[in-house]
Amino acid sequence: MSVVPDRDVALVDLLDRLLTGGVVITGDITISLADVDLVHVSLRALISSVETLIEQ
Amino acid sequence: MADSVVYLYAVTDAAPAEERTDEPVLAGVDGVPVRRVVSGDLAAVVSSVDPTRFSEEALRRSLEDLQWLERTARAHDAVVAGVARSGPVAPVRLATVYLDDENVHALLDERAAEFTAALDRIRGRTEWGVKGFAVRSEGDTSPQVTEDSKPGTAYLMRRRAERDRAARGLQDAAEAAEAVHQEMSALAVASRRYQPQDPRLSGRHEEMVLNVAYLVNEAGAEALRRLVGQQGGQNLRLELTGPWAPYSFATLEEQA
Numbered sequence: 001m002s003v004v005p006d007r008d009v010a011l012v013d014l015l016d017r018l019l020t021g022g023v024v025i026t027g028d029i030t031i032s033l034a035d036v037d038l039v040h041v042s043l044r045a046l047i048s049s050v051e052t053l054i055e056q
Numbered sequence: 057m058a059d060s061v062v063y064l065y066a067v068t069d070a071a072p073a074e075e076r077t078d079e080p081v082l083a084g085v086d087g088v089p090v091r092r093v094v095s096g097d098l099a100a101v102v103s104s105v106d107p108t109r110f111s112e113e114a115l116r117r118s119l120e121d122l123q124w125l126e127r128t129a130r131a132h133d134a135v136v137a138g139v140a141r142s143g144p145v146a147p148v149r150l151a152t153v154y155l156d157d158e159n160v161h162a163l164l165d166e167r168a169a170e171f172t173a174a175l176d177r178i179r180g181r182t183e184w185g186v187k188g189f190a191v192r193s194e195g196d197t198s199p200q201v202t203e204d205s206k207p208g209t210a211y212l213m214r215r216r217a218e219r220d221r222a223a224r225g226l227q228d229a230a231e232a233a234e235a236v237h238q239e240m241s242a243l244a245v246a247s248r249r250y251q252p253q254d255p256r257l258s259g260r261h262e263e264m265v266l267n268v269a270y271l272v273n274e275a276g277a278e279a280l281r282r283l284v285g286q287q288g289g290q291n292l293r294l295e296l297t298g299p300w301a302p303y304s305f306a307t308l309e310e311q312a
Contacts, residue, residue: 009130009133009297010258010259010297011126011129011130012253012257012258012259013185013297014129014130014133015125015129016250016251016253016267017147017269017300017303017304018129018132018133018147018149018150018303019149019150020250021147021149021248021269021303021304021307022147022148022149022150022303022306022307023067023146023147023148023149023171023174023306023307023308024149024307024308025064025148025149025152025163025167025308027064027152027153027154028061028153028154028155028159029061029110029111029112029115029153029154029155
């Protein structure tokens with residue numbers, strides 16, 4: 001199996017696109033858009049808490 | 057419960073198999089090779105994933121897990137980028153999961169016209185990201201302090217001068233960014249603005265004043281690169297990312 005190497009892409013740029021862009025279709029297993037927006041918010045919280053941990 | 061469920065990455069042209077024999081097999085989420093579900097002129101790029109880890113509840117939990125999110129996002133993007141090398145691609149939003157191939161097939165059938173229109177819109181075009189950061193101006197640091205100012209007063213005046221200068225710099229940068237955006241929009245087929253990224257996420261100290269995706273043809277991409285190379289003025293620093301698969305533009309909603 002050939003593996004495509006990671007491109008030099010910042011995760012935050014990727015998440016801009018993957019969580020708020022892309023074709024939105026309702027799959028069989030659904031996470032509502034509201035939840036995804038919440039993810040973005042909680043991701044911010046998560047990262048700031050990670051940073052806080054590192055700084056301590 | 058079924059042995060596996062189907063993770064959908066993107067929809068693309070159903071090119072004849074003989075035209076794709078040179079393609080490397082792309083590895084998707086969890087390293088599983090991707091395959092195609094074909095219906096008419098369209099192909100969905102999918103892979104099988106573990107139903108227990110891609111249930112609604114598991115996904116909700118996993119999306120809060122930064123490491124899982126990064127791994128999955130990068131796997132998703134690697135597949136989309138791989139597909140984009142051989143044709144137009146309409147990337148699907150992260151974590152779109154179907155119970156089986158039949159349902160993916162039905163999706164392609166039901167929304168064939170919309171997918172075809174989306175692919176036609178982005179065919180031969182690429183997405184580029186442009187971010188603009190406010191540059192803190194150096195110099196002009198001497199506040200108007202007279203000899204007989206008290207130390208406390210001098211400090212406050214200095215602070216105020218710094219604050220004013222920062223606000224002015226940000227304002228100038230935002231205005232320069234708007235001018236750049238106008239110029240770039242004229243080169244692009246379409247543009248889409250994103251929220252400026254939080255400095256904690258961008259890992260940057262400078263304030264982000266511009267975060268836009270542009271859909272361009274080949275000539276437009278060249279012109280865009282040139283514009284970014286020229287930078288936007290002394291208060292603004294521009295950064296280019298890309299080429300991206302057209303995440304920001306291969307949307308079905310715009311058909312309405």
